[in-house]
Amino acid sequence: MTARLVTIGDSLTQGFQHGAVRRTAWAAPAMVARALHAEPFRAGDFSGDGDGGPLLDLELLLDRLSAACGKQVDLWEVPEALLTLKRTMGRIEEYWERGAGTMPSGTGPLHHNLGAWGFEVLDALNLTDAVCRDNMPPPVNNFIAQLPEHGMYRSARRVLNPAAQPALADLTAPQLAKRLADSEGIENLLVGLGANNALGPCVSLQVRRSTSADLTRYAHQRECNLWEPDHFATLYAKLATEVEAVGAQRVFLATVPHVTIAPVTRGVSPYARAAHQNELVAGYYEYYTRFWTWDRHFDPAKTGHLTRAQAREIDATISLYNDCIRAEAAKRGWPVIDLCALLDALAYRRNAGQPPYRLPAGLVSALAQNPLTSFRVRPDGEVLLDTRYMRIPARSPAADASSDVWRSAFKGGIFGLDGVHPSTTGYGIIAHEVLLAFQKAGVPGADPALLDWPSIVANDSLLTRPPQLLVSLEATLDALFNVLPLDRLVEKLAGHGAEAF
Numbered sequence: 001m002t003a004r005l006v007t008i009g010d011s012l013t014q015g016f017q018h019g020a021v022r023r024t025a026w027a028a029p030a031m032v033a034r035a036l037h038a039e040p041f042r043a044g045d046f047s048g049d050g051d052g053g054p055l056l057d058l059e060l061l062l063d064r065l066s067a068a069c070g071k072q073v074d075l076w077e078v079p080e081a082l083l084t085l086k087r088t089m090g091r092i093e094e095y096w097e098r099g100a101g102t103m104p105s106g107t108g109p110l111h112h113n114l115g116a117w118g119f120e121v122l123d124a125l126n127l128t129d130a131v132c133r134d135n136m137p138p139p140v141n142n143f144i145a146q147l148p149e150h151g152m153y154r155s156a157r158r159v160l161n162p163a164a165q166p167a168l169a170d171l172t173a174p175q176l177a178k179r180l181a182d183s184e185g186i187e188n189l190l191v192g193l194g195a196n197n198a199l200g201p202c203v204s205l206q207v208r209r210s211t212s213a214d215l216t217r218y219a220h221q222r223e224c225n226l227w228e229p230d231h232f233a234t235l236y237a238k239l240a241t242e243v244e245a246v247g248a249q250r251v252f253l254a255t256v257p258h259v260t261i262a263p264v265t266r267g268v269s270p271y272a273r274a275a276h277q278n279e280l281v282a283g284y285y286e287y288y289t290r291f292w293t294w295d296r297h298f299d300p301a302k303t304g305h306l307t308r309a310q311a312r313e314i315d316a317t318i319s320l321y322n323d324c325i326r327a328e329a330a331k332r333g334w335p336v337i338d339l340c341a342l343l344d345a346l347a348y349r350r351n352a353g354q355p356p357y358r359l360p361a362g363l364v365s366a367l368a369q370n371p372l373t374s375f376r377v378r379p380d381g382e383v384l385l386d387t388r389y390m391r392i393p394a395r396s397p398a399a400d401a402s403s404d405v406w407r408s409a410f411k412g413g414i415f416g417l418d419g420v421h422p423s424t425t426g427y428g429i430i431a432h433e434v435l436l437a438f439q440k441a442g443v444p445g446a447d448p449a450l451l452d453w454p455s456i457v458a459n460d461s462l463l464t465r466p467p468q469l470l471v472s473l474e475a476t477l478d479a480l481f482n483v484l485p486l487d488r489l490v491e492k493l494a495g496h497g498a499e500a501f
Contacts, residue, residue, distance in 0.1 A: 002185035004038030005029060006112050006248070008124060008173045009192035011421060012339075012430070013115025014044075014159070018059040018462075019418040019489060021117060021155060022052030026424045026459055029113050029190065031431035035450040036443075043113035044158045045105050051088065054096040054151040055492055058417040061088055062467035062476070071394065072472040073479055081479070089147055096148035097139040101158075108162035110180050114173040116159045118152035118492075120196045120227070121235045123219050125242070127153075129161035130169040135220055151492065152219065174242040181247045188443055189248035190434065192339070193239065194256035194325065197232055198318050200225020202265045203420070203491045205289070205304040207313070229320035236321075240328040251334045252437060255322040257343040258315045260284075261350055263389040263412070264419030264490060265306065266291045268298050283350045284308045290487065291389050291419045292477035337437040339430065346414060346429070348386035359383055360432045363425065366453035372464040373457055376410065378403040385413040385425065390462060394471045413463055418490065424460035428453065 007013050007029045015027025024030060024043040033041035046053055052060060064084050065073065073081050095101045119127070132153035139149050148154060160176060161168045171179065180186060201207045210224035210231045227235075243251055267285030272278060273295075279285055288306040289298055297303070306314075322340055329336045344350075345357035367385075368377040375396065376384040382403035390412035397405045414426040422430065431451060438446035457463065469476045481487075 002187050003112055003180060004036050004187045005033050005041060005190065006177055006180055006186045006188070007115055007190045007192070008177060008243070009115035009190070009254075010119040010196050011115070011117035012195060013113065013190075013192050014117050015113075015115070015427065016117045016421045017418075017423065017427075018057050018416040018421070020052040020055045020057035020060075021046035022048070022057055022060075023424075023459075024113065026427060026456070027113065027115070028422075028427040028430040028434065029115070031428060031451060031456065032434050032438075033112070034452065035431070035435055035447070036438075036445055041113065042107055042111045044111060044155070044162060045107050046155065046158070048092065048095050048101060051092050051095065053092050053101060054148040054154050056089065056092065056147060056489060058480075059462060059467065061085065062417065062469050063465075064088060065476075066468040069469065071468045072475055073469070093148050096151070096154055101148075101154070104164040105158060105162045109165050109168060110176060110183075111159060111162065112180070114159060114176055115192070116152070116156045116173070118196060118219070119156070119173075119193065120219070121193045121232065121239055122215070122217075123156075124173045124193055125235065125239060126172065126218060127156055127160070128170050128172055129157045129164075131218065132157045132160075133169075135218060147489070150220075172242075174239070174246060177243075177248075178246045186246065186248040188250050188252065188438065189243065189246060190252045190254065190337070191239070191243055192254035192337075194232070194236070194318075194321050195259060197227040197321065198256065198314055199259045199420070200491075201306060201310070201314055202259050202262065202288070205265070205306055207306075207310055226314065226317060227321075229317060229324070232321050233324045236324050236328060240332070244332060250441060250443065251332070252337055252434075252441070253325050253329045253334055254337045255325055255340040256318050257339050258318055260288065260306075260311045260315055261343050261347045261387060262420050263291050263387065263415050265289065266293070266389070267311075267349060268295055270295070270298060270300075280350070280352060281308065284311050292481050294474060335437055335441045337434055339433070342430070342433050343387075346387050348388050355386065359385065360429065360448065360451075360453070362449065362451060362453040363428065363432075363457070366457040367463075369454065370457050370464065375406075376413075376463070378406060382407070384410045386411065387414050388412045389415070389419060389473075390417060390423075390466065390470060391473050392466050392470045416462060420490070423462045424456060425463060428456040 015024045068080050136150045136153050208225045210227040214222050214224050265288040269279035269286040367373045388411040393409040397409050416423045432448045435446050435448040
């Protein structure tokens, strides 16, 4: 039976969320597959006995800390909070370094979702199960840095060769898709790669451009975090050639979002604010810093940051990547799904609080009908969802308060707690745009109205049951920064996953 949907990509394809992989059934491709009645849609199992992995799911952690501490961690609760943290991290480390996470899983042997977090374009071309296996030293049981080492390679193995079959050990993601096409046939192949070629500066707050030597290196050997456009073009042309050889009936390429919009970095303009001037200049702040660094603590002489010029440089580089993607698609008559334009239109702060994107009617209806989220659709039609970092108030505003008051109280909801990846609802918006593109391209049965928005909203626990510690967001993030290497955890999201934590 022909596979209706196969995907090659990175964390946005895999369904990475809140700092880990846990529920791939709510990744955007899985939602699209259900709307297309394209099941079974095989994907990796990263439930990790409920803990997810192989990094740290911040939503689960805050849920457990909230159960132990309520809306804030008081002084006498610090020992219990630390114990909860150590237990969670210890279970994750044990599962993925020595437990069931190292064993073959029953989700394959070939997956339809070949997305793997941390993947850059080159990783889709040169990483295989065998390469990852051979470049992972034995793990060390570290009582301090208690998270799985070489996490990207561990999860890539579970995506590329879940059943540990020798015949599949040396195949890259495009080659695995080719194997699927030869055995089942592929109707629609969706490729979404390139975000990690530019995400690194936003999570490390440093810019390290690629060199020609990086074109032949594995992920653990590279130090660059922003690929030169000509290097990207070389690699993407090779990727397009390999994708064409798969032989799918239709191929769709996704553009790369402007990564400076994600709340992993927070724009600040201290000098403009002090002078009572506009903090945004052509959509950009003076500086971009960690999302847990507050305005009153930010000092450009002491605090890690990107400058306005660097943020523009990163986005301009991504725009050149997208020119390359469109050019490769045009050569072959492939449709392009413009995720860059989607995020630009969703961006709340860059659009000065007036994002032009119109949320899908099915999403708005599902929010209004769910008793746990109905307040997010205000009487005047305003919807309390945006791209800021998630925040909830200790008490809701008065029922008759203005939508502006409610929006100040309830922030975010489209991005998850790692500040990089979408929430379940955010992935639903991506699925909506994919189905629109499929419909326009004439994919039989493709209709964004078939997305099951009530189930998507009901399964978005960040919206329906947010961790209560988000009430005291500043204190919570400060605590996490003090007890966790939070900066290193966030840096992992952009790749370099073969390194030890």
